[in-house]
Amino acid sequence: MSHPDDTENTVRTFLEAAGIPASTDEFEMFVAMYPDLRAAADKLYNEKWRYEEPVLQFTPLAPLRNSRGNLELNSEG
Amino acid sequence: MTELLTIEEASDALRSGQVTSIDLTESSLSRIEAVDERVGAFIAVNDSARIQAQRADVELTAKMDRGPLHGIPFGLKDILATSDQPTTANSLVLDTAWGDGYDSVVTERVRNAGAIIMGKLVMSEFAIGTPDSEKPFPIPRNPWDLERSPAGSSSGTGIAISTGMVLGGIGTDTGGSVRSPASWNGHTGLKVTFGRVPKWGCVPLGYSLDSIGPMARSAWDCGAILNVIAGYDSRDITASREPTVDYLDGIKDGISGLRIGIPVPYFFDHPEVATDQRVAVEKVIQQLEALGANARQVELPHSDIAKEANTITMLSEAFAYHHPDMGSARWSEYGRNTRMTIGSASLFAASDYVQAQRFRSWYTREAAKLMNEVDVLVTPTHPTTATLSAEMGDPLRRPKQPSFTGPFNLLGYPALALPAGFSSSGLPFSAQIIGAPFSEALLLRAGYAYQQTTDWHLRVPPIVTAGENNADN
Numbered sequence: 001m002s003h004p005d006d007t008e009n010t011v012r013t014f015l016e017a018a019g020i021p022a023s024t025d026e027f028e029m030f031v032a033m034y035p036d037l038r039a040a041a042d043k044l045y046n047e048k049w050r051y052e053e054p055v056l057q058f059t060p061l062a063p064l065r066n067s068r069g070n071l072e073l074n075s076e077g
Numbered sequence: 078m079t080e081l082l083t084i085e086e087a088s089d090a091l092r093s094g095q096v097t098s099i100d101l102t103e104s105s106l107s108r109i110e111a112v113d114e115r116v117g118a119f120i121a122v123n124d125s126a127r128i129q130a131q132r133a134d135v136e137l138t139a140k141m142d143r144g145p146l147h148g149i150p151f152g153l154k155d156i157l158a159t160s161d162q163p164t165t166a167n168s169l170v171l172d173t174a175w176g177d178g179y180d181s182v183v184t185e186r187v188r189n190a191g192a193i194i195m196g197k198l199v200m201s202e203f204a205i206g207t208p209d210s211e212k213p214f215p216i217p218r219n220p221w222d223l224e225r226s227p228a229g230s231s232s233g234t235g236i237a238i239s240t241g242m243v244l245g246g247i248g249t250d251t252g253g254s255v256r257s258p259a260s261w262n263g264h265t266g267l268k269v270t271f272g273r274v275p276k277w278g279c280v281p282l283g284y285s286l287d288s289i290g291p292m293a294r295s296a297w298d299c300g301a302i303l304n305v306i307a308g309y310d311s312r313d314i315t316a317s318r319e320p321t322v323d324y325l326d327g328i329k330d331g332i333s334g335l336r337i338g339i340p341v342p343y344f345f346d347h348p349e350v351a352t353d354q355r356v357a358v359e360k361v362i363q364q365l366e367a368l369g370a371n372a373r374q375v376e377l378p379h380s381d382i383a384k385e386a387n388t389i390t391m392l393s394e395a396f397a398y399h400h401p402d403m404g405s406a407r408w409s410e411y412g413r414n415t416r417m418t419i420g421s422a423s424l425f426a427a428s429d430y431v432q433a434q435r436f437r438s439w440y441t442r443e444a445a446k447l448m449n450e451v452d453v454l455v456t457p458t459h460p461t462t463a464t465l466s467a468e469m470g471d472p473l474r475r476p477k478q479p480s481f482t483g484p485f486n487l488l489g490y491p492a493l494a495l496p497a498g499f500s501s502s503g504l505p506f507s508a509q510i511i512g513a514p515f516s517e518a519l520l521l522r523a524g525y526a527y528q529q530t531t532d533w534h535l536r537v538p539p540i541v542t543a544g545e546n547n548a549d550n
Contacts, residue, residue, distance in 0.1 A: 011424060018396075018423035019404030029417060029472060034424055036476035040385040041429040044436050048379075054434030055285075055441070 007034055081241035081537055084298040088145040091137060098137070098148030101244070102130035102193050105150035108242045109195075112540055115223065117208075117215030118236040120155045121162055122196040129193045136191065145301040145325075147191030152237045152246035154230075155197035156204060157181040157289075158278040166280045167202045167214050169410045170402050181278025182310045183247055183289055190305040195243050198233030204254055204282040205230060205395065206415030207470045218466070219261060220538035221504055225463040228257035230282075234292050235262035240541050245293040245302050251282045251391050253459075253482025255290045256494035256509060260458040263496050263505030265524060265534055266292040267299045268482070270514045271489030272317030274303075275310035281398055283391035284315070286486045294534050296495065296524030300324035303517060317515075324518050328525045333369035335523060337362060338451035343380040347479045351461040357498045357506035358457045361527065365455070368526050377447055377454070383440050383484035386433040388475075389422075390487065393430045396422035417472040437487055444488050445513075453523060454511040456481050458494040462504035485511050493520040496533035505533070 011030050015022055022030060082090070082101075090096040106126065113119050123129075133148035153159060156166050158176030165171055180188060188194060199217045201207060207229070208216045217232040219225040220240050227236050231248025235258025238246055248255040250268040259266025267290045274289040281287055291302035307321045339345070339362060345355055362372050377383075396403070399411075399419050408416055447454075460479055468474070485492045490511055497506040512520045528534055 014424045015420075018400065018420075020420050020423055021404075021406070021408050022420070026413075026417065030421065030424065033417075033421055033472055033476070036473070037421055037424050040476055041389060041425055041432075043382050043385050044389070044429065044432040046382075046436075049435050049439035052435040052438040054431050055437040056431075056434055 007031055010034065080535070081294065081541070082244060083294045083535070084145060084149050084244050084301055085295065087149055087244055091148050098130040098133040098193060099127065101148065101150055102126050102195070105195055105242055108240060108541065112220070112240050113242060115218065115540065116220050116236045116240060117217040118199055118233040118240070118242055120165060120167065120197045120199055120214065120233070123162060123194050125161060126150070126193055126195050133191050133193065143189070143191035144305070146187065146245070146305055149192050149245060150195050150243045151187060151192035152195050152198045152234055152243035153184060153187070154200050154234050154246070154248050156200055156249055156280045157184050157247065159184050159194070159197065162197050164197070164280070166204070167200045168415070169212065170407055171280065175280070176278065179278065182275040182312065183306050184278065186306050187247070198237055198246065200231055200233055201229035201254070202412045202415040203280065203395070203399070203419070204249055204251060205418055206412045208466070209412030209414065212412050219463045220540050221263060222463065222502070223540070224465055225504070226261065226466045226469045228261040228463065230254035231258045231292065235259060235264065238262065238264045238292055238294060239538055241537070245291065245298055247306070248290055248292045249279060249282070250288050250290055250486065251286045252387055252486055253480060255292055256458050256482050256492060259292055259494040260507030261463040261505065263533070263536060263538070264292065264294050265296055265299050265496065266290065266494045267303065267517065267520070268485065268492045269303065269307070269517060270317070270491045272315050273491070273515065273517065274306050275313035275316040277310060277312035283394040285394060286387065286391055288486070295528055296493065296521045297325065297328060299493070300328055300521045319515050322518050324521055327518065328522050330522060331369060332365060332523050332526045335365070335370035335453065336451040337365060337370050337372035338375035338447060338454045339372055340377045340380070340454055340456060341374050342376050343479065344456040344481050347460065349460045349479050350457060353500050354457050354459070354461055354506055358455065358508045361497045361508040362455050364527060364530055365523065368530070372455070375447055375451060375454070377484070378443055379440065380484045381479065382436060383487050384480040386436045386440070387480070387483035387487040389425055389429055389433045392419060392422035393425060395419045414470050414472060418475070421472070441488055444490070448513040452512065452519065456509045456511070458482065458507035458509040462500050462506060481509060490514060491517045491520055493524050495524045495527060496536070498533055499536070
């Protein structure tokens with residue numbers, strides 16, 4: 001289990017990196033939330049899906065399709 | 078006993094001449110006048126409602142029939158752009174120019190279907206916060222018990238349908254925001270397959286999870302709304318080209334032979350599941366079996382982790398959208414719960430987000446295997462009936478709560494929430510029927526069959542009855 005000061009430092013670093021101007025009581029709330037948030041994320045790291053590909057889709061042609069779904073590669077022509 | 082019309086009933090009455098759209102609209106306006114101050118459903122009532130209704134009556138008289146929504150009082154969550162009213166997302170932060178002067182795809186379709194757009198409905202700020210008394214927006218309250226939450230994020234739509242201020246409406250669902258208000262306010266709500274309804278003109282929450290869905294008293298009504306809003310539009314990069322069907326065609330065909338899976342681990346045996354809610358859903362399953370379905374226990378493994386993956390995905394995608402405002406002096410313009418919840422995503426690493434998508438691949442495959450064995454799953458929509466509003470704003474609470482809705486956003490599956498009875502204290506129970514992608518017609522058919530044998534979806538909150546009794550006096 002991490003030392004409370006470690007949690008505070010971690011949270012402070014993340015918030016500063018994101019530029020979040022949390023008040024003192026909000027910072028304390030983030031510190032209180034952090035162990036549960038970290039535990040939730042840690043559950044995602046499991047050997048069962050160690051070699052899965054992520055569900056991330058990128059379709060390079062998507063912006064070039066018109067409203068009927070046809071390619072418009074020569075929009076100028 | 079006060080009865081509120083369904084869209085199906087009102088639509089028939091309009092065409093048989095028993096009622097006019099003006100009658101329905103005046104009735105809605107009277108209910109808004111009578112109860113909205115106490116339940117907080119509307120951000121803004123549309124000044125043009127009567128004009129829209131007059132036009133609908135002229136068209137219907139001239140046999141220019143636009144379908145079942147024509148002339149029906151309808152509400153839109155204030156997350157959808159509307160050309161004739163501002164859009165706020167229930168926030169001081171949203172640029173006032175956002176959505177100015179144009180309709181979202183869904184608004185456009187509902188308007189073209191002849192629905193009477195009664196106004197913009199209260200929601201959780203940016204579809205995720207909790208009501209904040211320090212901000213200048215109405216505080217939504219559960220019409221069955223004003224001390225309790227109406228759930229969110231489509232809270233105003235849920236309240237307005239439950240109280241008959243509108244007969245149907247639109248919500249959005251990223252982790253349960255159509256189904257939870259349907260559950261706690263006692264009506265029907267359909268979370269559609271990801272991509273089924275185009276989202277252009279809708280303020281995003283979680284790009285890869287968001288869906289726009291129908292909310293109404295009955296499954297038939299939800300089908301009528303879905304018939305209007307479903308279908309591809311090129312302006313939404315995530316919109317599906319999968320062909321639509323007529324969602325009312327075959328809705329009355331029954332459910333003989335329907336294979337029901339009951340995912341007991343997590344969805345029924347989690348310690349947070351209230352006994353009365355679980356028993357109510359078990360009775361729904363028994364009723365579906367009596368109608369010809371076959372039910373058996375199954376498992377959708379690691380659904381507890383699916384809840385975490387959905388939350389991390391949703392918050393990370395939301396934080397990406399909100400970062401320019403949250404990492405600035407505008408931080409405090411967000412409601413406290415909103416900024417603490419979305420801001421908490423800054424505490425995740427980028428690899429956590431990617432890992433959630435790797436889990437999503439695995440979970441989607443496991444779910445697909447399961448859906449080869451059964452046609453639908455049935456679960457409680459929520460572990461409990463409506464909780465006290467005072468308990469809803471604690472950011473420490475969310476990570477500890479199970480979610481029976483979020484896993485199906487992660488999967489992109491459709492899910493129907495339908496009323497399943499009432500607790501001893503008069504609060505609605507709700508069951509959730511989940512199907513494979515694009516099986517909305519099947520879910521609506523199951524919901525319709527169930528609703529022919531019960532009247533839970535037609536019950537009216539006492540606040541409406543009391544209001545009308547006072548008006549009669």
